Amino acid sequence: MELRKIGSLTVSPIGMGCMGFSHGYGEVPEESYSIAAIQKAYAFGCNFFDTAEAYGRELFFPGHNEELLGKAVEGFRDQVVLATKLHIDENEITDEMDLSMVIHSHLKKSLENLRTDYVDLYYLHRVNELIPVEAVAEVMGELIEEGLIQEWGLSQVGVDILAKAHAVTPVAAVQNLYSMMERDAEKDIFPYCLANGITVVPFSPIASGFLSGNVTVETSFEGDDVRKFVPQLSKENMVANQPILAILAEYAKEKKATNAQISLAWMLHKYPNVVPIPGSKNQARILENLGAWNVRLTDDEFARLEVALDRITIHGHRGHIETQQATFGHQWENK
Numbered sequence: 001m002e003l004r005k006i007g008s009l010t011v012s013p014i015g016m017g018c019m020g021f022s023h024g025y026g027e028v029p030e031e032s033y034s035i036a037a038i039q040k041a042y043a044f045g046c047n048f049f050d051t052a053e054a055y056g057r058e059l060f061f062p063g064h065n066e067e068l069l070g071k072a073v074e075g076f077r078d079q080v081v082l083a084t085k086l087h088i089d090e091n092e093i094t095d096e097m098d099l100s101m102v103i104h105s106h107l108k109k110s111l112e113n114l115r116t117d118y119v120d121l122y123y124l125h126r127v128n129e130l131i132p133v134e135a136v137a138e139v140m141g142e143l144i145e146e147g148l149i150q151e152w153g154l155s156q157v158g159v160d161i162l163a164k165a166h167a168v169t170p171v172a173a174v175q176n177l178y179s180m181m182e183r184d185a186e187k188d189i190f191p192y193c194l195a196n197g198i199t200v201v202p203f204s205p206i207a208s209g210f211l212s213g214n215v216t217v218e219t220s221f222e223g224d225d226v227r228k229f230v231p232q233l234s235k236e237n238m239v240a241n242q243p244i245l246a247i248l249a250e251y252a253k254e255k256k257a258t259n260a261q262i263s264l265a266w267m268l269h270k271y272p273n274v275v276p277i278p279g280s281k282n283q284a285r286i287l288e289n290l291g292a293w294n295v296r297l298t299d300d301e302f303a304r305l306e307v308a309l310d311r312i313t314i315h316g317h318r319g320h321i322e323t324q325q326a327t328f329g330h331q332w333e334n335k
Helices: 031-044 064-079 099-114 133-145 159-168 189-196 235-240 242-255 259-270 283-294 299-310
Strands: 004-006 009-011 048-050 081-086 119-124 149-155 173-175
Touching (some): 009 081, 031 064, 031 283, 064 081, 064 099, 099 133, 119 133, 119 173, 133 159, 159 189, 235 242, 242 259, 242 299, 259 283, 259 299
Parallel strands (some): 048 081, 081 119, 149 173
Antiparallel strands (some): 004 009
16 A cells, blocks of 8 residues: 655545445444444554535534544544535624634534544635635635644635635645546646645545446435435436446456446556545445555556546536535535
8 A cells, every 4th residue: 555645644545535424325324333434444544534514414413424533533533634624604704703713613613523633634615606715725824824734625626716725825635526437627637736736535436336336227315315416327327327337347357356446446546646535334335445555557457448438428427616606515405
């Protein structure tokens, strides 16, 4: 396993998205199971865990996922890199509460939830179009100087917004949607980030489970399951997207790996500045995903895979740029 960098932070090449223990994939496991899953991931070698203040608000309360993660890693907090994210509502900013005070108040609550006195990587979850990103970047610089966070990042952005923020306080990470089926970030984000020493942290790197081959037209997305709104996971698109699974299955057989592991090994081979954070609420699946860092593609295998992928038409597209005003989340809020 070759460790990777996010700014000043050293992380395992694959991290763990913790959202599914609180939200997003239907019924959630018992708390003890979720805590054990995080601890097993750490024992396996994962030291990078991702959460957000918002995860859990639909089924429980804001901060639920942070609390779970905090309980799970309390015994080895200094051995892990914790990432969490905040949303800022423009109505929070008043004559009594300026932007700096608002962000400090969000972070204070996250620190309490995570049972820590600093956050390693603090993201703006979505850019609020009514609040200049440069102003947020300035406050993030304050938090770094105060030792409350070590690095900061943005999520679901394009280069225009990223460059504005990076010019004020250097951005360490961009958490964008990226997978074999959502490759928009290759056009703008990856080139900019490679040139500026920024790490890309893909969420849904296995395309919400589709690339594993375990999500099929027979899979039922019920209740609090965001996958029922993912364009590629409509029944007609799942049928149309079968060719990519055939390619993955071929490589998986050849490498004695799984489809999901090949999809992760592909992006690890392609970019030195990528640290995917697949999310799952299943302990076995979590360890399978992390095991992808042991699957190595040769340059020839990678080249052949790239050619095969470029020949395929992907059906269903979400895109990697969102804001708080125009977010994928609006499709399932209040449903």
